[in-house]
Amino acid sequence: MKKDIILAGVGGQGILTIATIIGDAATVAGLNLKQAEVHGMSQRGGDVQSNLRLSTETIYSDLIKEGAADLIISMEPMEALRYLSYLNAEGWIVTSSHPFKNIPNYPEEEALNAELGSLPHVASLPIEDVAKDNNMPKSANVILLGMAAKYIGILSPGQLRESIARVFASKGEAIVEMNLKAFDLGLNAVK
Amino acid sequence: MIERKLLLGDEAVALGAVDAGISGVYAYPGTPSTEITEFIQTHAPHVRSRWCTNEKTAMEAALGMSYAGKRALVCMKHVGMNVAADAFVNSAITGVNGGLVVLAADDPSMHSSQNEQDSRFYGKFAMIPILEPSTQQEAYDMMTYAFQLSEEKKLPVLMRVVTRLAHSRAGVVISERKAENELNPDNERTHWVLLPGNARRQYAGLVEKQPSLLESSEQSPFSKTVSVEGKAALGVIACGIAYNYVMENTPSELGIPVLKVSQYPLPESAIKDFASGCDSILVAEDGQPLVEEQVKGLLGGDYIVKGRLTGDLPRMGELTPDNVGAALGVKLDRPYCSAQNVMPRPPALCQGCGHRDVYNALNEVAKEYVDARIFGDIGCYTLGALPPFRAIDSCVDMGASITMAKGAADAGVHPAIAVIGDSTFTHSGMTGLLDAVNDKANITVVISDNLTTAMTGGQDSAGTNKFEAICLALGVEPEHVHVVVPLPKNMEEITRIIRQELEYDGVSVIIPRRECIQTLGRKLRKKKAEQ
Numbered sequence: 001m002k003k004d005i006i007l008a009g010v011g012g013q014g015i016l017t018i019a020t021i022i023g024d025a026a027t028v029a030g031l032n033l034k035q036a037e038v039h040g041m042s043q044r045g046g047d048v049q050s051n052l053r054l055s056t057e058t059i060y061s062d063l064i065k066e067g068a069a070d071l072i073i074s075m076e077p078m079e080a081l082r083y084l085s086y087l088n089a090e091g092w093i094v095t096s097s098h099p100f101k102n103i104p105n106y107p108e109e110e111a112l113n114a115e116l117g118s119l120p121h122v123a124s125l126p127i128e129d130v131a132k133d134n135n136m137p138k139s140a141n142v143i144l145l146g147m148a149a150k151y152i153g154i155l156s157p158g159q160l161r162e163s164i165a166r167v168f169a170s171k172g173e174a175i176v177e178m179n180l181k182a183f184d185l186g187l188n189a190v191k
Numbered sequence: 192m193i194e195r196k197l198l199l200g201d202e203a204v205a206l207g208a209v210d211a212g213i214s215g216v217y218a219y220p221g222t223p224s225t226e227i228t229e230f231i232q233t234h235a236p237h238v239r240s241r242w243c244t245n246e247k248t249a250m251e252a253a254l255g256m257s258y259a260g261k262r263a264l265v266c267m268k269h270v271g272m273n274v275a276a277d278a279f280v281n282s283a284i285t286g287v288n289g290g291l292v293v294l295a296a297d298d299p300s301m302h303s304s305q306n307e308q309d310s311r312f313y314g315k316f317a318m319i320p321i322l323e324p325s326t327q328q329e330a331y332d333m334m335t336y337a338f339q340l341s342e343e344k345k346l347p348v349l350m351r352v353v354t355r356l357a358h359s360r361a362g363v364v365i366s367e368r369k370a371e372n373e374l375n376p377d378n379e380r381t382h383w384v385l386l387p388g389n390a391r392r393q394y395a396g397l398v399e400k401q402p403s404l405l406e407s408s409e410q411s412p413f414s415k416t417v418s419v420e421g422k423a424a425l426g427v428i429a430c431g432i433a434y435n436y437v438m439e440n441t442p443s444e445l446g447i448p449v450l451k452v453s454q455y456p457l458p459e460s461a462i463k464d465f466a467s468g469c470d471s472i473l474v475a476e477d478g479q480p481l482v483e484e485q486v487k488g489l490l491g492g493d494y495i496v497k498g499r500l501t502g503d504l505p506r507m508g509e510l511t512p513d514n515v516g517a518a519l520g521v522k523l524d525r526p527y528c529s530a531q532n533v534m535p536r537p538p539a540l541c542q543g544c545g546h547r548d549v550y551n552a553l554n555e556v557a558k559e560y561v562d563a564r565i566f567g568d569i570g571c572y573t574l575g576a577l578p579p580f581r582a583i584d585s586c587v588d589m590g591a592s593i594t595m596a597k598g599a600a601d602a603g604v605h606p607a608i609a610v611i612g613d614s615t616f617t618h619s620g621m622t623g624l625l626d627a628v629n630d631k632a633n634i635t636v637v638i639s640d641n642l643t644t645a646m647t648g649g650q651d652s653a654g655t656n657k658f659e660a661i662c663l664a665l666g667v668e669p670e671h672v673h674v675v676v677p678l679p680k681n682m683e684e685i686t687r688i689i690r691q692e693l694e695y696d697g698v699s700v701i702i703p704r705r706e707c708i709q710t711l712g713r714k715l716r717k718k719k720a721e722q
Contacts, residue, residue: 046538061439062359067525081530107532
């Protein structure tokens with residue numbers, strides 16, 4: 001069994017935290033894992049992605065082949081579309097619907113939403129609004145992880161919850177509780 | 192096995208070196224190598240690990256530690272090898288005492304670099320062993336092997352990684368930590384004093400060692416062959432990380448045997464043996480076609496050798512499982528085409544960054560001069576080349592802003608302005624400034640000081656709090672050294688000083704100084720958390 005995931009977003013949006021949580025859960029579960037990250041220049045407000053590969057078998061490549069990704073998890077709708085050619089036929093896109101416009105030629109939102117809407121397997125949510133409404137503005141990325149948990153499969157939502165507790169443990173119980181709540185908000189939103 | 196850890200390739204290198212018993216790591220930050228030294232600083236405080244001023248000082252300090260009998264690691268990005276090259280090449284002539292490993296992190300596809308030079312050429316040039324891991328586990332295991340090899344052959348060893356290994360995480364099985372070497376300086380001066388008489392003897396010794404280096408490559412524990420039944424139409428020689436991309440395409444199912452190469456000089460017998468079982472060879476290597484050229488020579492004119500030179504793989508850019516798959520004849524299965532509504536999102540200077548105010552001021556003054564040229568340098572502020580600033584006319588290598596401005600001014604360009612960051616200035620700008628002062632060049636140098644090495648994530652900057660003193664000591668006249676605070680409210684003062692110094696016929700230095708907002712934010716958050 002394998003699960004190839006592309007995490008996408010804009011530098012600073014917190015996709016590496018999502019990767020850390022999934023990575024921790026996979027390690028504890030004894031799965032093989034490879035996770036290619038982007039460091040350096042792109043982190044300054046540019047597009048960033050991470051290839052996260054989980055498998056019960058040996059994983060060779062750090063990069064996912066085109067047409068092979070099972071899941072795209074994106075903090076931003078245009079960034080979700082950037083990796084469309086990597087998605088396999090049954091693959092899902094789980095994305096924030098909130099555009100991050102730091103370029104002058106950002107596409108028309110209507111056209112962008114129409115293209116996303118034309119795809120068969122998309123779950124989207126204005127995660128930043130949900131985060132604000134629930135007084136957890138810094139946990140939008142964990143809400144997104146909760147949404148994606150339904151499609152990750154190779155790890156259960158329970159295993160991911162345990163990882164959230166471990167990853168945020170050093171920041172105190174209140175932060176752990178807030179992120180667990182964020183995760184559950186995302187998880188319940190796609191049921 | 193002691194335990195299994197999830198590590199970045201860079202972290203695996205770092206922990207491998209620490210567990211191999213290093214006493215020091217010497218480095219200047221550079222993507223994708225920075226995390227190696229950062230990891231050692233955080234997790235192995237017993238190892239000497241302060242950031243160096245540049246890659247050359249790092250290489251020399253490591254050689255000094257090796258001279259003293261202890262194990263040392265030097266880390267840099269590929270272009271850092273150019274800076275360290277003098278010391279690097281000559282360290283093969285002196286040889287080593289304690290083990291010495293040079294880690295070069297190459298950046299094929301130039302994710303964060305100005306070229307994609309392949310550091311394996313440097314290893315071949317210096318005639319020393321080269322190791323090229325394909326996985327995080329190998330990166331870890333190879334460190335112990337590399338230090339043993341270095342001490343056995345009495346030579347520095349080059350380890351080459353690429354961005355995709357350096358910045359990718361995987362589980363790594365950790366072994367026991369070896370104790371550090373005792374202090375034991377080398378008393379054989381003829382090895383270390385490279386007067387021509389000694390150097391010729393040492394070089395002859397290096398040449399004599401070559402067959403034993405080749406033998407070591409032939410026996411390398413990191414090489415392997417994946418065989419198929421009978422004679423194959425195509426076989427693949429896969430170097431370093433390319434092995435992963437080949438294996439991802441299940442070559443055994445395609446009847447394609449694979450020879451994995453992880454150590455150089457190139458194992459010639461192994462390659463000839465392997466090639467004798469195939470009708471043709473594809474060389475898969477990330478970077479430049481070093482092995483492909485050598486294999487062509489080795490197998491003779493009639494043998495078909497494919498690779499980057501023949502167009503079977505792209506001539507430039509990093510390898511991927513897709514372009515390697517195409518070279519193996521694997522059909523791409525892509526249910527979705529690329530999306531329509533996607534625009535490039537280039538990186539940009541952070542909102543609130545002091546470099547923004549510097550460029551706003553420079554642009555305002557520069558538009559008053561038709562012929563103004565602004566020579567840029569390497570760092571976050573290179574992003575001043577992009578909209579909305581479009582402020583710089585060049586960016587070539589560390590320190591080139593000052594020296595190119597001088598050369599252009601010598602040729603008659605006026606005003607010639609250099610923009611350089613604080614860390615880049617101490618890395619390679621100071622010597623150029625001395626040239627400019629000695630020749631009374633008509634240039635204005637802006638040292639945009641954000642008190643850190645920002646582009647690579649906020650490492651200490653070697654010259655912090657010393658810039659005025661350095662400039663004065665190099666001979667810049669005190670009345671032409673100015674410090675300003677780059678904030679919108681100070682724009683009038685800053686532009687006035689720039690105007691004034693552009694009109695001065697000689698070397699002026701303006702130092703806009705304000706802390707990087709990323710490091711400042713981190714400090715404030717830490718302080719808040721501690722309260």
